[in-house]
Amino acid sequence: MSERLSRAGAVRVGWTSAAVVVLLALPFYLDAFWLRIGLFSMAAAIGAVGLGLLSGTAGQLSLGHAFFLAVGAYGYVWLAGEPGPGLPTAPAAVLAVLLAGAAGGLFSPVAGRVRGIYLGVATLALVFLGHHVLLTADSVTGGFNGRSVPPLELGGFSFSADSELTLLGVPFGAEERLWYLGIALFAVTWFTARGLLRGRPGRALVALRDSETAAAVMGVNVARHRSAAFVVSSMYAGLAGVMLALSFRRVVPDYFGLVLSVDYLAMIVIGGLGSVAGATAGAVFVTALPLLMTRYADQLPLVAAPGTTDGTVGPTEAARYLYGAAIVLILLFAPDGLHGLVRRLRARLRRRRAAPPPVGTASASLPPTSAARTKEPTP
Amino acid sequence: MTVRTTAPPELAVTDVTVRFAGLTALDAVSFTVAPGSVHALIGPNGAGKSTCFNVLSGLCRPATGTVRLGDADLTRLAPHRIAALGVARTFQNIVTTQGTVADNLMLGRHALSRAGFAASALRLPHVRREQRAHLARAREIAELTGLGHHFDSPVALLSYGDRKRVEFARALCLEPSVLLLDEPVAGMNAAERARTVEVVHAVRAELGLSVVLVEHDMGLVMRLADEVTVLDFGRAIAHGTPDEVRGDPEVLRAYLGTGAEQEDAA
Numbered sequence: 175m176s177e178r179l180s181r182a183g184a185v186r187v188g189w190t191s192a193a194v195v196v197l198l199a200l201p202f203y204l205d206a207f208w209l210r211i212g213l214f215s216m217a218a219a220i221g222a223v224g225l226g227l228l229s230g231t232a233g234q235l236s237l238g239h240a241f242f243l244a245v246g247a248y249g250y251v252w253l254a255g256e257p258g259p260g261l262p263t264a265p266a267a268v269l270a271v272l273l274a275g276a277a278g279g280l281f282s283p284v285a286g287r288v289r290g291i292y293l294g295v296a297t298l299a300l301v302f303l304g305h306h307v308l309l310t311a312d313s314v315t316g317g318f319n320g321r322s323v324p325p326l327e328l329g330g331f332s333f334s335a336d337s338e339l340t341l342l343g344v345p346f347g348a349e350e351r352l353w354y355l356g357i358a359l360f361a362v363t364w365f366t367a368r369g370l371l372r373g374r375p376g377r378a379l380v381a382l383r384d385s386e387t388a389a390a391v392m393g394v395n396v397a398r399h400r401s402a403a404f405v406v407s408s409m410y411a412g413l414a415g416v417m418l419a420l421s422f423r424r425v426v427p428d429y430f431g432l433v434l435s436v437d438y439l440a441m442i443v444i445g446g447l448g449s450v451a452g453a454t455a456g457a458v459f460v461t462a463l464p465l466l467m468t469r470y471a472d473q474l475p476l477v478a479a480p481g482t483t484d485g486t487v488g489p490t491e492a493a494r495y496l497y498g499a500a501i502v503l504i505l506l507f508a509p510d511g512l513h514g515l516v517r518r519l520r521a522r523l524r525r526r527r528a529a530p531p532p533v534g535t536a537s538a539s540l541p542p543t544s545a546a547r548t549k550e551p552t553p
Numbered sequence: 554m555t556v557r558t559t560a561p562p563e564l565a566v567t568d569v570t571v572r573f574a575g576l577t578a579l580d581a582v583s584f585t586v587a588p589g590s591v592h593a594l595i596g597p598n599g600a601g602k603s604t605c606f607n608v609l610s611g612l613c614r615p616a617t618g619t620v621r622l623g624d625a626d627l628t629r630l631a632p633h634r635i636a637a638l639g640v641a642r643t644f645q646n647i648v649t650t651q652g653t654v655a656d657n658l659m660l661g662r663h664a665l666s667r668a669g670f671a672a673s674a675l676r677l678p679h680v681r682r683e684q685r686a687h688l689a690r691a692r693e694i695a696e697l698t699g700l701g702h703h704f705d706s707p708v709a710l711l712s713y714g715d716r717k718r719v720e721f722a723r724a725l726c727l728e729p730s731v732l733l734l735d736e737p738v739a740g741m742n743a744a745e746r747a748r749t750v751e752v753v754h755a756v757r758a759e760l761g762l763s764v765v766l767v768e769h770d771m772g773l774v775m776r777l778a779d780e781v782t783v784l785d786f787g788r789a790i791a792h793g794t795p796d797e798v799r800g801d802p803e804v805l806r807a808y809l810g811t812g813a814e815q816e817d818a819a
Contacts, residue, residue: 366674373673373680377652377660384650391610393636393664393727402670448651 197357201350202342207469209349210421211462216356217417219457220363222441223450224410229439230447231371232403233383235290238281238297239438241304242274242408244430246415247323249273251425252314254324263326267416274412275405282401289386289400301432308427320426323419326355333420352420359417360454363410367450370406379403380448440497444504446511455512459500464493560588561639561730561763562623564609569618571604571787578604580787581618586731586780591757591764593774593795596784597807602767603645605784606733609765610642611635622731637664641729643720645736645767649708654700657708657719658691659684661726691726697759698722698752714745718752725756731763732756738770746773753777775799783807 201209225239249270252258261269278285284296308315315321325334325348333351340346370376378399381389390396419425437460445456468489487495508515564586571579579601586592594602607613609620611632620627627635641661649657666687668680695704698718703711708719717737724732737753738746750773757764768774774781774795781798783791785807791798798804 365676369676369680370670370674373676373684374659374663374666374668375670375673377650377656378663380652380656381650381660381663385648387612387632388644388648388650389660390632391612391636391642392660392723393633394660395631395633406670406674 198354201346201353206347206349209353211465213349213352213356213421214418214465215458215461216360217414217421218438218441218461219360219454220417221411221414222438222445222453222457223363223367224407224414225438226442226445226448226450226453227367227370227379227410228403228407230442230449230453231376231383232379232400233290234285234400234403235294235439236297236404236407237294237432237435237439238300238304239407239411240430240432240434241297241300242277242411243415243418243434244304244308244425244427245274245277245408246270246412247419247425247430248308248315248321248415249412250416250419251321251323255321257313263324264328267326270416271409271412274415275409278405278408279401281408282404285404286397286401298432301430301435305427305431308430315427316425318427320424322424323422325423326420348423355420356417359413363413364450364454367410371448371450375399375402440501442511444497444501444511446513446515449513452511452513459512460497463497464490467493467496560761562625563588564640564731564763564765565619565621566605566609567619567621569605569608569615569620571601571608571613571615577787579608579615579784582784582787582789583618584782584789584792586763586765589757589761589763590779591753591766591777593766593768593778593781594784595768595771595774595781595798599786600784600807601787602784603735604787606642606735606765606767609635609731609733610640633664636727639727639730640733641724641727641731642733643717643724643735643737645739647713647716647720649716649719649723651709653705653707654695654703654711654719654722655688655691655705657723658695658726659687661723662687662691664727694722694725697756698725699748714741714748717741718749721749721752725760728760729762731765733765733767735767736769737766738768738773746770750777 200212204212221239221243225236228234228236247270250263250267253261253269253273254263254266281297281300285293288296309318311317325332327333331351333355334348338345378389378394381392381394382396382399386396389399422429441456441460442453443456444459445454446452504511504515510517566585567583568581569579569583570577570581582601582605584592584594594605596602604613608615609627611627611630611634615628618628622638622640625638627638627640630638650660666683668683672680692701692704695701698721700715700718700722703715708716711719717740721734721737724734734753738749741749753764754777756762764777766774766778778795781791781793781795782789783798783801783804785803790803790807791801793801
């Protein structure tokens with residue numbers, strides 16, 4: 175048993191290090207377009223992990239995720255820029271994350287008391303409020319046109335194309351440099367979120383989602399854990415906001431609308447609620463798809479090239495249709511998302527390898543349909 | 554992990570009244586659970602047994618009356634504070650959470666562990682140590698309740714009887730001084746019932762806790778209980794040892810309806 179476990183552990187370590195090596199090597203081979211997709215995906219993954227913690231694990235719907243992304247992004251720009259305190263960029267980034275957490279904390283009297291879908295409606299207000307403030311508070315946010323983002327500098331190293339840098343014959347511009355920042359921030363997110371989910375707070379949040387009564391009776395302070403989940407989720411959103419701002423190099427109010435919140439919900443549903451890997455997969459899917467479709471629009475049937483107006487479907491709309499369809503398909507056929515799909519495929523493969531079924535009875539070896547979440551009415 | 558060695562405090566319910574709109578669910582109910590005893594609450598459906606449990610665990614606030622555990626007043630405390638004081642309960646309908654048996658039992662260790670959000674996110678060494686120690690104790694409790702071989706199985710895949718047992722084990726993981734069991738053997742077959750009775754006896758002997766039991770299975774009540782309180786329409790109509798209660802005419806009337814001939818037959 176332990177031998178098998180340790181072998182599985184070794185295999186896992188092997189796969190993880192292979193993935194990390196590939197990720198680290200990519201900037202040497204990919205051009206800026208692909209790297210930019212990667213950057214947006216990493217930023218989205220950080221935010222989606224945060225929302226997954228709140229909505230997937232704790233069962234609290236939030237439509238206000240875009241607001242906290244905006245707090246992170248604009249917080250960084252304001253803290254590091256002119257007009258603003260003009261802080262060094264690294265502390266400005268950390269403070270922006272804390273600022274997003276504080277904004278979540280201010281909302282915690284609501285977040286701690288309001289449950290599930292009702293919180294979703296309450297957070298809806300935040301998005302509209304945020305958007306309005308972004309448009310009108312010109313001196314801080316730059317109004318409709320937004321503000322340009324000061325590049326991050328860490329110990330004299332600038333994450334921009336200002337200084338020449340060539341590694342192994344590859345010129346390192348802003349995308350290449352930010353790629354490594356993104357990987358580092360995502361690694362932090364992965365490490366901390368898994369620690370949370372597998373530890374005492376994660377179990378308490380799962381209990382809250384499955385049965386508030388059982389959680390309370392087992393000693394979980396319901397309001398406190400709900401608020402804390404909201405604050406933590408806001409901080410991940412803030413970090414994602416900083417990363418997004420750095421990748422975009424310009425922040426504009428219209429990006430941080432309700433659609434963005436819905437996109438994040440789509441990410442965690444497509445990826446599979448309640449898992450870090452799922453949120454990541456969903457984030458990459460939702461982020462990369464429209465960009466890829468825009469790029470390769472001319473090669474797709476029925477999709478018009480960007481800029482043409484001959485009545486056919488534009489690439490952005492087509493991407494929206496496609497991921498709308500993806501959500502419906504996933505909800506129908508894989509309610510536990512991409513993550514659950516992969517897990518079941520893996521289980522099936524393992525079973526098949528363990529005992530190759532005789533021909534003709536393959537269908538009998540289907541794994542049992544995943545057991546629905548045990549959710550009982552409370553007394 | 555520390556296992557309490559002193560006798561548990563006395564649980565005293567005094568004149569507790571609960572009203573839901575016009576309905577009086579509990580009407581000035583009083584009873585005392587002696588330290589280390591098994592106290593059964595029985596009564597026909599709708600008598601107020603589960604409401605009484607909800608008052609004891611803080612899910613329902615009484616209009617009047619008090620609940621005291623030793624020196625502590627539980628009456629107006631939030632459920633998680635009552636749990637921290639050592640009152641654990643199970644539910645009539647099984648309420649487990651997603652994940653493995655281990656996950657569920659570790660939820661029971663929540664009030665006894667400290668790891669917060671920041672420390673867990675950073676996986677600080679003391680968090681890992683704490684988690685390991687509690688996991689070891691949870692495994693002991695799983696062995697004690699006969700769930701040892703299911704420890705890492707998802708709860709959703711377990712049989713009904715085993716899931717009931719998970720709830721029971723989870724409550725024990727709180728290291729309670731008072732354990733509230735709401736119909737622990739409902740829906741179980743004879744073998745499972747016998748097994749549960751054994752486990753209740755075992756934990757009582759080993760952990761020395763008081764047990765409050767709501768149960769419809771009279772055979773089980775008579776075998777397990779040291780003392781019985783009978784509720785009917787929210788009122789406590791009889792107290793006593795199982796034998797005294799069995800002969801009480803009020804109790805027979807509540808269960809069987811009126812009629813002198815039935816009384817004679819009993």
